[in-house]
Amino acid sequence: MNRKKLQKLTDSLNKNCKHFSKFEVKCLINLFYNLVGEVMERQGVVIGLDRNAFRNILHMTFGMTDDMIMDRVFRGFDKDNDGCISVTEWVYGLSVFLRGTLEEKMKYCFEVFDLNGDSFISKEEMFHMLKNSLLKQPSEEDPDEGIKDLVEITLKKMDHDHDGKLSFADYEQAVREETLLLEAFGPCLPDPKSQKEFEAQVFKDPNEFSEV
Amino acid sequence: MGVALTRSAQWTAAGHGAKTLEVTPLNEAIVKEIMMFVESFIYKYPQEANYVFVEPLEWKTNLDPSAFGSGYAVSETTVKSEEVDKNGEPLLYLSVPQIKIRSFGQLSRMLYIAKSMKLKEAQACIEANRNPVAKILGLDYNIINGKNGNSFVSSVLDKMNKDDDPESEIKMKIALQLKQLDLHLLNHSLKHISLEIRLNSGTVKNDIELLKQFSGKGEQTVLESIEYTSDYEFSNGCRAPPWRQIQGEICYVLVKPHDAEILCVTCSKEGVFLNGGKTDDEGQINYERKGEIYKDLVTLLKEKSAIFSENMSKQEVKFSEQLQKDQPNKAPKEEVAVTHKTSITSRKSAQENRINLGRSQLTKRLEPSLNWRTSVSSKESRNTLRDTQVEKHGGKLEKSRSSLSSGRAQLIRKSVEKIEEIISDSSSESEEDEEQPDHRQEANADLPSEYWQIQKLVKYLKGGNQTATVIALCSMKDFNLAQETCQLAIRDVGGLEVLINLLETDEVKCKIGSLKILKEISHNPQIRRNIVDLGGLPVMVNILDSPHKSLKCLAAETIANVAKFKRARRVVRRHGGITKLVALLDCGKHSAEPAQSSLYETRDVEVARCGALALWSCSKSYANKESIRKAGGIPLLARLLKTSHEDMLIPVVGTLQECASEENYRAAIKAERIIENLVKNLNSENEQLQEHCAMAIYQCAEDEDTRDLVRLHGGLKPLASLLTNTDNKERLAAVTGAVWKCSISKENVTKFREYKAIETLVGLLTDQPEEVLVNVVGALGECCQEHENRIIIRKCGGIQPLVNLLVGINQALLVNVTKAVGACAVEPESMMIIDRLDGVRLLWSLLKNPHPDVKASAAWALCPCIQNAKINGTDSNAAETSYCQLQPRAAPVGRE
Secondary structure (H helix, E strand, C coil): CCHHHHHHHHHHHHHHCCCCCHHHHHHHHHHHHHHHCCCCCCCCCCCCEEHHHHHHHHHHHHCCCCHHHHHHHHHHHCCCCCCEECHHHHHHHHHHHHHCCHHHHHHHHHHHHCCCCCCCECHHHHHHHHCCCECCCCCCCCCCHHHHHHHHHHHHHHCCCCCCCECHHHHHHHHHHCHHHHHCCCCCCCCHHHHHHHHHHHCCCHHHHHHC | CHHHHHHHCCECCCCCCCCCECCCHHHHHHHHHHHHHHHHHHHHCHHHHCCEEEEEEEEECCCCHHHCCCCEEECCCEEEECCECCCCCECEEEECCEEEEEEHHHHHHHHHHHHHHHHHHHHHHHHHCCCHHHHHHCHHHCCCCCCCHHHHHHHHHHHHHHCCCHHHHHHHHHHHHHHHHHHHHHHHHHHHHCCCCCCCHHHHHHHHHHHHHCECCCCCCCECEEEECCCCCCCCCCCCCHHHHCCCEEEEEEEECCCCCCEEEEEECCEEEEECCECCCCCCECCCECCCCECCHHHHHHHHCHHHHHHHHHHHHHHHHHHHHHCCCCCCCCCCCCCCCCCCCHHHHHHHCCCCCCCCCCCCCCCCCCCCCCCCCHHHHHHHHHHHHHHHHHCHHHHHHHCCCHHHHHHCHHHHHHHHHHHCCCHHHHHCCCCCCCCCCCCCCCCCHHHHHHHHHHHHHHHECHHHHHHHHHHHHCCCCCCHHHHHHHHHCCHHHHHHHHHCCCCHHHHHHHHHHHHHHCCCHHHHHHHHHCCHHHHHHHHCCCCCHHHHHHHHHHHHHHCCCHHHHHHHHHCCHHHHHHHHHCCCHHHHCCCCCCCCCCCHHHHHHHHHHHHHHHCCCHHHHHHHHHCCHHHHHHHHCCCCCHHHHHHHHHHHHHHCCCHHHHHHHHHCCHHHHHHHHHCCCCHHHHHHHHHHHHHHCCCHHHHHHHHHCCCHHHHHHHCCCCCCHHHHHHHHHHHHHHCCCHHHHHHHHHCCHHHHHHHCCCCCCHHHHHHHHHHHHHHCCCHHHHHHHHHCCCHHHHHHHHHCCCHHHHHHHHHHHHHHCCCHHHHHHHHHCCHHHHHHHHCCCCCHHHHHHHHHHHHHHHHHHHHHCCCCCHHHHHHHHHHHHHHHHHCC
16 A cells, blocks of 8 residues: 555544544554555455454454454444454544543443344343353252343343333443443453553554554 | 340440440340330320320430421420420420420320431430339339239239229329230340350360360460369369359350450350459459450450461361361351352352351250369469469550540640550540451341342352453442441351452452442441451552552542551551552642543542542551651642642541641641641531541640641631531530640630630530530630630639539549639639639549549649638638648649
8 A cells, every 4th residue: 555545544534533643543554454464455355354353353462252242342343244344444443442432432332232233232132141151050950040140130230211121221321320330241342451552562652663 | 114125125335324225136126116116005095195104204315396396385496295294394395405205195296206217216215214114104113123923913903902093093004004015025035035046065165175276385376375264164064163153154264365465254155255354362253244245255365366366367277177077966057158169269268168166056054063162273273363463464555555545645645655656556546446246147047138139149259250240249239338237248148258359350340349349348347357357458458559540549448448447557557558548649740641531540639539538547546647757648648738629638637637646747737837728628618627627736736836827827716716616516626626725825815815715615614525625624724824814704604614614523624624723713803703612622622533633733723722712811711721721732732
């Protein structure tokens, strides 16, 4: 990609993305192309990170382990649903992922947790997401009993309109009362430590960076 | 209800003044039953409800006169019922805060009016009227002393026969009703009592034998020694003499912990307690109970000896294994929850195996043995007695500290300052919470539903990943954590261990959630101790270094709650907590950092506030005050004092006030120009802030320059105006204290006179608590040094209340009163009044006061009396001769 095009891309992304400085956007774009590899741009072929590559990043860089959640995070990034993350999606996604405001993050997390995209988190979805959260006790007759109970506890805490499922309004209210519930059904945001490491690595001193 | 009240209600050990009912489920049940009885009385027995009590039931109420409606004549501070007795006296008379009620009808109505406070009112009534039956029906009907129901009935019948006016018939009916209530209450309490498992000789013996195995010299043992006082064991396993066995006592042991003097302990069926120790003659034991009753020996020793408690927790596993071996067939142990041990729980899992000593056996009835042989071991016990005496000398230091009462502490602070340095604690220690017995909830008692829910949540905490843990923590936070049931439930199901373990993980969210819960439940004194025992404090101190501000805040706030007792404060210091907390105060420093607004973050100011809060708690120990100073805390506190957030100012001023007891601090406070800000904050709206500012000024104004500074910054006027507001007694005490110390400077006294403070002070001489009186009288004593003020005091009628105070017993107060009276006596006219009020005789009698300061002060006060009396020749009566006799005696004492 030539310098001019890169400059243009940086400018346009920077305009729409208030959480990153121009320099940071540039760093992210560079990182993106490093990750994608030196595939020359050809007509008709979308350049981007596919599901596996992206999941690999989530796992290696941000220490995520839950396959399902990682899939959902990929969906969250992949706005146009074409199965790969373009450079624009990459920068926008990371802007929420790393620097988002509480509102942005709530919206993002809710989308992640709403597995089937019907704008509700149902009991089944919760069960699905929490099913690995407790160590199974061999002594118990029904190994899922704990999970079911946990789902009930969560509903009791978050389902304010008592319709047996979580709407975004329910979720938002619960999170505003207790921020800890933002990632109620699994970690889908970077933990502060890996976030710091990632940022430190990517947004290195400009001089240093140019040498790489 | 008489018998139930005296026998089964659990009264607190004799405390100050009136006894109060302990807060126990049993007492609550009793009070509730009585309340229901009284409430329904008016409907069930309308005729009897009009019966007028022999004596009114009288107590201090919290009810507001405005709560009373129709049927009552209400004024601002009094309420009279329109219902009157034969003589026209109202049946209910409330004069804030005393209430007098003389019929069941009015009692019922009062409870109705009290609404949500009725339980409190009922309790206050029962506490104030220990023998309600006698008050209601007259002493004839006092059924407490009635040995059994039959004699009561017969005495009732006797009376019925003797006189048969309608009044006595009603009385009789009421008496029978009360008797029935009494029986009902007794039955009710029996249910409670039957749940308490008592100790027996077997369990006690096992405990002692086991403890013996872990005793001896050396670091690792739990005790230095533990011995029976008597070698002879009766056939029933008891060692107490038969006449004590009847009281349920099993044996007596002498225990020597590593860090305390020899404890002489009585083991009885009811529990274990300290007795009066061995008396000097013939090695007899003073059987009287000297302390609280603990459920078993280990609990008692844990409370009395820190080293025991520490080593015990190390030995715990070993100890309980041993116990299991020893009692293979002994009763059911608490079921050890088989939890899978995640990395989080494994560290503490050993603790779960702990079982309570002395609990596991079922009770066997004790029977006094009559096979008594004398002279078993009198020789030996004499030997141990000698040992005891030697040990006692070692323990003297400890004793002298504990005998300091807060009032006296002020007075003799200087003389004990050296001792304080050694024991590293300041006088304010005395206000800290008492060591409380550790009562765990009975496994088979009716447990509230919260208990089971919390147990379940703790299970998820243990066995869940981060997500499940956060959900469980959030859900746990929704319980009413201010309620003791929930606090103890968390502890009893092993939740504390898990919560503390979570603090050691890397998960920020789990740490935040855990601290949020710990912060709430650490308001409970027992939980505080448990947290310290489980090693929670060092972990929290480490968290203070965390880059997450909200974590720092929560950790500091929790430390603030936990560090309310000495041992905790020591732990905080030893782990470098003070330095870290002081660092939190420095909130401006990090503002240069990139403003990355992470989700879980709070503001710098908040961090500083929490740091100040924790320092406030910690600053109650002398060594911590030093550490705060050395860590450079004073300039930081001074800087924070310039802010205008009340939330921030209260802990900051609180810390300063606590520390101002040290000379070093007072100098630093002067140097940092803190007085100016203290004065400024006196004008704040917040009563607590005003109180602490006044208290700090009180402490600092020992110094002359400081007194001048207070005046120069215009602090005297707000002080004088705060004197007129007498509702908040704590604040009033602090303000009067500040006025006292400030009035040591003459210029300040002149100002106070300008602000009419002297008149106000005279008005405060009556109806105030002692803490206030000491200061008020102290201030007046200083003011009296000037002629003009003496006249003001006389004209306001201040001499009479002053002389009245001469009969008090509070030594600090007496020192000040004698000084004030003495100063007044310089004025011949005042002297006449003092003489007329018999003040001279009162002063003279104070020469016999055991306290040397009082003696000296009284002697000084007598000097002007004698001179004035002679010059005026006011009396020709015997008093004068006594002055003459007195003079040679007073002078030497005065020089003391």
